[in-house]
Amino acid sequence: MFRKTTKQLSDWLIAATSSRSFALLAPIAVALLLGACSSNHPRDTLNPAGDGAQISAWFFWLYMILDTVIFAIVVGALTIALLKFSKKKGDDDSLPPQNHGNMKLEVIWTVIPTLILVVLGVITIGGVFKLAEKPAEEQKVIEVDVTGKQWWWEFDYRDSKISTANELHVEEGTQVALHLTSADVIHAFWVPRVSGKRDATPGRSYPLYFKPFEKGEFVGQCAELCGASHARMGIKMIVHPVKGADSYDNWVKGQLAQAAAPTTALQKAGKKVFETKGCASCHTIRGVKELSQRSRTTGPDLTHVGSRTTIAALALTNNEENLAKWVKNPQSVKEAALMTNLNLSDADAKAVAAYLFSLK
Numbered sequence: 069m070f071r072k073t074t075k076q077l078s079d080w081l082i083a084a085t086s087s088r089s090f091a092l093l094a095p096i097a098v099a100l101l102l103g104a105c106s107s108n109h110p111r112d113t114l115n116p117a118g119d120g121a122q123i124s125a126w127f128f129w130l131y132m133i134l135d136t137v138i139f140a141i142v143v144g145a146l147t148i149a150l151l152k153f154s155k156k157k158g159d160d161d162s163l164p165p166q167n168h169g170n171m172k173l174e175v176i177w178t179v180i181p182t183l184i185l186v187v188l189g190v191i192t193i194g195g196v197f198k199l200a201e202k203p204a205e206e207q208k209v210i211e212v213d214v215t216g217k218q219w220w221w222e223f224d225y226r227d228s229k230i231s232t233a234n235e236l237h238v239e240e241g242t243q244v245a246l247h248l249t250s251a252d253v254i255h256a257f258w259v260p261r262v263s264g265k266r267d268a269t270p271g272r273s274y275p276l277y278f279k280p281f282e283k284g285e286f287v288g289q290c291a292e293l294c295g296a297s298h299a300r301m302g303i304k305m306i307v308h309p310v311k312g313a314d315s316y317d318n319w320v321k322g323q324l325a326q327a328a329a330p331t332t333a334l335q336k337a338g339k340k341v342f343e344t345k346g347c348a349s350c351h352t353i354r355g356v357k358e359l360s361q362r363s364r365t366t367g368p369d370l371t372h373v374g375s376r377t378t379i380a381a382l383a384l385t386n387n388e389e390n391l392a393k394w395v396k397n398p399q400s401v402k403e404a405a406l407m408t409n410l411n412l413s414d415a416d417a418k419a420v421a422a423y424l425f426s427l428k
């Protein structure tokens with residue numbers, strides 16, 4: 069029975085590999101493999117841009133190199149033994165000399181792995197403590213309360229009281245301390261190139277410390293299955309330079325301003341839509357309407373929503389067209405999104421999108 073199925077399997081394999089579809093599929097497989105080698109990996113933990121990711125990458129290489137060396141020694145010794153001691157032509161059938169092991173060798177190959185494991189254990193626990201090290205008091209620290217919500221991230225800056233969503237702005241070379249919690253289920257914050265990964269758990273606050281050392285934009289993802297739109301719960305970290313027009317301080321200044329007043333007729337109509345169609349029961353626009361209390365379904369602060377590069381946790385690029393698409397039917401973009409579909413008319417959606425996009 070077993071013979072028969074393996075025979076069928078090998079027949080099938082031979083047929084498949086000599087068929088035309090294989091000739092077609094093989095280059096595709098090779099292309100996919102080569103594609104994996106391209107240099108564009110926005111979530112590459114082995115290309116660190118912050119100290120948290122750097123520690124993880126360091127451990128990856130330590131274990132990778134050590135394990136490769138050990139693997140080579142073990143497989144090498146095994147290969148030599150197989151070649152040297154296997155039965156050769158002309159050998160007689162008598163048994164080789166029988167003995168009872170070798171005490172010295174056995175002690176050696178027990179003690180060496182034990183020592184390796186102890187040393188790795190000590191170093192690894194050291195790394196875990198380093199990742200969890202509270203930043204020293206004297207230095208500048210950007211402290212942000214992070215709330216995971218189905219399916220987006222709320223960022224509340226402790227010093228400046230800025231509240232924003234999904235795009236976390238920090239500064240090159242400056243320590244960051246996130247305090248992670250959740251408004252509903254367990255989420256996990258992870259920007260692979262910069263920080264370690266940490267759960268955001270309801271009713272608790274867990275810190276995540278890191279220091280980015282490269283300017284630029286780094287994407288991340290909620291890393292804990294959290295419901296229907298878990299896959300659309302992205303994060304973008306924007307690391308600003310210390311000086312210049314694009315500096316972190318300038319970003320803070322811009323965000324501290326009240327919302328811009330509408331200038332065109334369309335934007336004015338859009339502001340009216342925001343004020344009259346129920347949007348303000350879930351969203352704050354400072355200077356227009358501020359929520360006094362937040363709930364699980366309360367949405368992002370929209371005071372400067374036009375300055376974001378994406379909306380709905382990276383589900384859409386931020387522009388007027390996409391804003392209109394989102395407000396008309398959030399669930400068509402993001403399954404089960406917790407924003408009510410208010411059945412806006414096309415005209416109202418267009419107007420409110422124009423107004424929101426002007427809030428730079």
Ligand code: HEC
Binds near residue numbers: 406
């Ligand atoms: C029941 C509460 C609720 C109401 C009412 C509501 N929203 Fe929302 N809104 C949300 C939630 C929650 C999100 C986040 C959804 C997500 O990303 O998963 C959101 C997201 C948004 C976003 C994306 C913001 C960003 O930075 O990602 C915009 C823009 C927006 N809402 C505009 C509106 C407008 C305009 C109205 C009125 C027509 C409105 N909302 C009504 C809860 C609400």
Ligand SMILES: [Cu+2]
Binds near residue numbers: 219290292293294301
């Ligand atoms: Cu999540």
